[in-house]
Amino acid sequence: MPADTTLVVIASRFALVVLLISIVLALVRLIKGPDAADRIVALDLISVLIVAFLAAYSIYAGETSFLDVAIGYALIAFLGTVALARFLMRSSQKRSENMNRIAGKRTDDE
Amino acid sequence: MMNDILTALLLVLGSLFSFVAALGMLRLPDTVIRMHAATKAGTFGAGLILIGDAFFYAELGITLRALATITFLLLTAPVAAHLIGRAAYYSGIRLWHKTWIDQLKDRYPAGDPPEETER
Numbered sequence: 001m002p003a004d005t006t007l008v009v010i011a012s013r014f015a016l017v018v019l020l021i022s023i024v025l026a027l028v029r030l031i032k033g034p035d036a037a038d039r040i041v042a043l044d045l046i047s048v049l050i051v052a053f054l055a056a057y058s059i060y061a062g063e064t065s066f067l068d069v070a071i072g073y074a075l076i077a078f079l080g081t082v083a084l085a086r087f088l089m090r091s092s093q094k095r096s097e098n099m100n101r102i103a104g105k106r107t108d109d110e
Numbered sequence: 111m112m113n114d115i116l117t118a119l120l121l122v123l124g125s126l127f128s129f130v131a132a133l134g135m136l137r138l139p140d141t142v143i144r145m146h147a148a149t150k151a152g153t154f155g156a157g158l159i160l161i162g163d164a165f166f167y168a169e170l171g172i173t174l175r176a177l178a179t180i181t182f183l184l185l186t187a188p189v190a191a192h193l194i195g196r197a198a199y200y201s202g203i204r205l206w207h208k209t210w211i212d213q214l215k216d217r218y219p220a221g222d223p224p225e226e227t228e229r
Binding site for chain 2: 007008010011012014015016018019021022023025026028029035036037038040041042044045048049051052055056058059064067068070071074075078081082085086088089091092093
């Protein structure tokens with residue numbers, strides 16, 4: 001059953017357009033973000049925006065199964081964000097260990 | 111009719127909140143401040159649109175699904191933000207030049223993150 005009321009159709013179209021523009025804005029930050037952390041934050045926001053987009057599209061198309069897709073996407077996106085954050089933590093730790101080791105070696109040589 | 115008006119209102123409000131979140135993501139000056147926009151305004155916008163879904167269909171199953179999604183978003187957003195913030199701080203992001211409080215600076219000097227205890 002597609003949305004038959006014109007008010008809801010107009011509102012959902014507006015919401016879809018605005019959400020798409022928001023995703024593009026977040027994508028700009030994802031591309032130009034100076035650090036890896038900025039990119040992870042942008043990806044997190046994009047996943048939340050996609051959940052909102054799926055909810056709005058389920059109203060626009062009158063198809064309730066998009067809500068299930070939204071739930072599944074939210075689950076997977078959370079796992080992805082956590083994995084990326086832990087990866088960043090691990091790699092920064094390793095880098096600082098290496099720097100400490102190099103610094104220690106230099107002082108030993110002298 | 112009442113449900114349609116409420117649905118339209120929630121859709122417009124939710125998409126505008128999401129737009130504010132994306133705008134903050136683009137315009138705000140540093141990672142931690144950007145996280146403030148992304149986590150709160152983004153989750154709130156998605157939650158409003160999901161409540162609009164519940165009002166539009168007005169069925170028990172749909173409402174429960176929308177509420178489950180909102181609960182999940184509300185539970186995971188702080189956890190994800192905490193993890194990202196921690197990783198970002200230890201990876202040595204530069205804070206905004208007008209930030210005058212950095213309470214972790216003395217406890218964890220730069221390039222010396224604490225050991226992870228697990229595993």
